Amino acid sequence: MNMESSDHQTSGFSTPIGTRRRFFQWATGAAASIIALGLGVPLIGFLIAPAFQRRAQSWVDVGGVDDLPIGKPAQLDYKQTVKEGWRTTAVHKGVWAVKRQDGQVTVFSPICTHLGCGFNWDGADRNFKCPCHGSVFAMDGAVLGGPAPRPLDELPSKVENGRLLVMYKEFKAGLPKKVEL
Ligand code: FES
Incomplete structure (x- = not known):
């Protein structure tokens, strides 16, 4: 009963420390993706929009x-x-x-x-x-x-x-x- 408990604690995933670490890794990755998307979409739009614009008339x-x-x-x-x-x-x-x-x-x-x-x-x-x-x-x-x-x-x-x-x-x-x- 004691051994089971000790294995459980050293697995790295289910301990409070391991779970928190994974959560922070996931949160950092998610935040980086959101920032990249936020910067990337307007940049791509800025680069390709002129190609779709009708010829300017004057x-x-x-x-x-x-x-x-x-x-x-x-x-x-x-x-x-x-x-x-x-x-x-x-x-x-x-x-x-x-x-x-x-x-x-x-x-x-x-x-x-x-x-x-x-x-x-x-x-x-x-x-x-x-x-x-x-x-x-x-x-x-x-x-x-x-x-x-x-x-x-x-x-x-x-x-x-x-x-x-x-x-x-x-x-x-x-x-x-x-x-x-
Ligand atoms: S292009 Fe055919 S008649 Fe002018």
């Missing part, structure tokens, strides 16, 4: 409104700095601006709504033509012919202090409705 000055011809689309090229995730790159863009008799300006994306080719202005026929599959668009963007499923995509634009500002956006090609990428 107004871009594409030129003076007075310089635009009336009733004749003008292709305006500009350079823009784009921040995508952690990467910042300078990209060249071009948009089509149409200034009407009343001075109002409409800006179109340069991408054909059929499958994404670039289109041109045909001065003789006075319409936009896509060289890829023959879509034809009127000066106001309406589809006149070919496989294009929707009119040209209008971009947000505004005039400030005589300057034309445009917000460049891209839309999915091949759909009857505008869906922003």
Whole structure:
């Protein structure tokens, strides 16, 4: 009876000292895990969040409104700095601006709504033509012919202090409705 009691006491697990030691080891490990999780989750979020952010959009000055011809689309090229995730790159863009008799300006994306080719202005026929599959668009963007499923995509634009500002956006090609990428 006495021997049993002595073995029991020296096993290291069931003595008050052994039990307390294990408890403190467990508690220290749990606290360290909680701290690591508390620090690690925000850090991982901080590192990977930019990769999932949509490309930042901003107004871009594409030129003076007075310089635009009336009733004749003008292709305006500009350079823009784009921040995508952690990467910042300078990209060249071009948009089509149409200034009407009343001075109002409409800006179109340069991408054909059929499958994404670039289109041109045909001065003789006075319409936009896509060289890829023959879509034809009127000066106001309406589809006149070919496989294009929707009119040209209008971009947000505004005039400030005589300057034309445009917000460049891209839309999915091949759909009857505008869906922003
Ligand atoms: S991409 Fe323009 S007509 Fe097909």
